Amino acid sequence: MSHAIQPKPGVLEIRPYVGGESKIPGARDVVKLSSNENPFGPSEAAKEAIRKSVHQLHRYPSTDHTALRNAIGEVHGLDPARVICGNGSDEIITFLCQAYGGPGTEVIHTEHGFSMYRISALAAGSAPIEVQEHERKVDVDAILEAVNFRTRLVFVTNPGNPTGTMIGNNEVARLAADLPEHVLLVLDGAYAEYVDDFDGGAKLVDKRENVFMTRTFSKLYGLGGLRIGWGYGPAHVIDALNRVRGPFNLSELQMAAAEAALRDGDYVEKCRAENARMRTWLAKALAELGVPSDTSCANFILARFHDPDEADACEAHLRSEGLLVRRVAGYKLPNCLRITVGDEASCRRVVHAIAGFRDQQG
Numbered sequence: 364m365s366h367a368i369q370p371k372p373g374v375l376e377i378r379p380y381v382g383g384e385s386k387i388p389g390a391r392d393v394v395k396l397s398s399n400e401n402p403f404g405p406s407e408a409a410k411e412a413i414r415k416s417v418h419q420l421h422r423y424p425s426t427d428h429t430a431l432r433n434a435i436g437e438v439h440g441l442d443p444a445r446v447i448c449g450n451g452s453d454e455i456i457t458f459l460c461q462a463y464g465g466p467g468t469e470v471i472h473t474e475h476g477f478s479m480y481r482i483s484a485l486a487a488g489s490a491p492i493e494v495q496e497h498e499r500k501v502d503v504d505a506i507l508e509a510v511n512f513r514t515r516l517v518f519v520t521n522p523g524n525p526t527g528t529m530i531g532n533n534e535v536a537r538l539a540a541d542l543p544e545h546v547l548l549v550l551d552g553a554y555a556e557y558v559d560d561f562d563g564g565a566k567l568v569d570k571r572e573n574v575f576m577t578r579t580f581s582k583l584y585g586l587g588g589l590r591i592g593w594g595y596g597p598a599h600v601i602d603a604l605n606r607v608r609g610p611f612n613l614s615e616l617q618m619a620a621a622e623a624a625l626r627d628g629d630y631v632e633k634c635r636a637e638n639a640r641m642r643t644w645l646a647k648a649l650a651e652l653g654v655p656s657d658t659s660c661a662n663f664i665l666a667r668f669h670d671p672d673e674a675d676a677c678e679a680h681l682r683s684e685g686l687l688v689r690r691v692a693g694y695k696l697p698n699c700l701r702i703t704v705g706d707e708a709s710c711r712r713v714v715h716a717i718a719g720f721r722d723q724q725g
């Protein structure tokens with residue numbers, strides 16, 4: 364049925380985002396390894412901060428997020444005046460597309476890139492342009508070839524999701540330097556904290572006028588349910604984004620929890636170390652079962668199977684054992700499964716189940 368009332372072009376091209384599954388009907392002891400969540404949850408300090416802030420729920424929150432921006436500035440060594448906070452980094456991506464996209468413009472994302480780039484680009488009226496990766500790695504030259512006078516934004520996830528691979532600082536700097544002046548490079552650092560001695564691109568942001576970085580509290584900080592992300596960029600970009608941002612886009616609960624989580628360095632370090640330890644263990648155990656993966660720089664492993672049928676059969680087997688992992692055919696990786704690095708017991712269950720799957724195959 365066609366309606367006289369129509370959304371603007373692009374909106375009906377959006378395929379709604381599908382989140383990782385969390386339940387298996389009738390099953391107990393289900394482990395969710397489908398959304399790259401921190402298996403240990405948030406810091407106790409973050410939960411305590413929420414308990415305290417419930418007494419102020421009748422008050423409108425701060426519109427400028429000063430306390431949280433200052434904390435981010437302190438902990439990460441950044442200029443707090445050039446930080447913007449959002450309802451998840453998803454909202455920062457939305458602001459970028461709203462402020463810089465629109466009819467007649469193009470937004471570049473890579474082959475296996477995060478689906479929110481495409482969704483936000485279409486919602487803003489831009490044309491999303493997909494650029495090939497090279498063996499599951501971002502290809503800087505392919506991006507540069509795809510850029511034209513209509514391009515406004517280039518989204519690069521580093522480390523990538525669902526690939527887990529990274530491109531080096533030199534490659535990122537080369538991309539920033541070789542982009543035409545009217546294009547903003549956005550570095551999505553959702554997994555930056557999992558990489559040793561990596562700033563997510565912050566120093567490059569400081570050096571240039573055309574680089575922006577997004578970060579999140581949803582992964583390492585274990586606060587995916589609370590929706591807090593932030594961006595760091597040149598002053599002119601922060602100014603534009605603040606104009607499209609709603610004044611009360613974050614609640615005091617969100618800001619208080621995020622600040623407490625950020626300042627609980629010991630807990631953050633513990634989670635990071637445990638992820639690294641189990642990630643190495645899981646990748647090696649799966650490789651020994653004939654399931655290879657690229658070296659992951661994040662909190663998940665992209666397990667590769669011979670073909671899509673085998674990946675699907677393994678996913679079904681894991682599900683029958685109460686283990687939910689992510690199928691990534693929608694990310695053009697039909698022969699892979701993305702498995703979040705859980706706690707030690709969950710990782711052992713995954714390996715045990717995949718060994719059982721191999722036995723079944725004969």
Ligand SMILES: *Cc1c(COP(=O)(O)O)cnc(C)c1O
Nearest residue numbers: 451452453477524553579581592
């Ligand atoms: C998880 C993730 C995010 C974070 O999204 P939030 O809205 O902050 O929860 C952003 N980008 C990528 C690539 C992710 O995987």
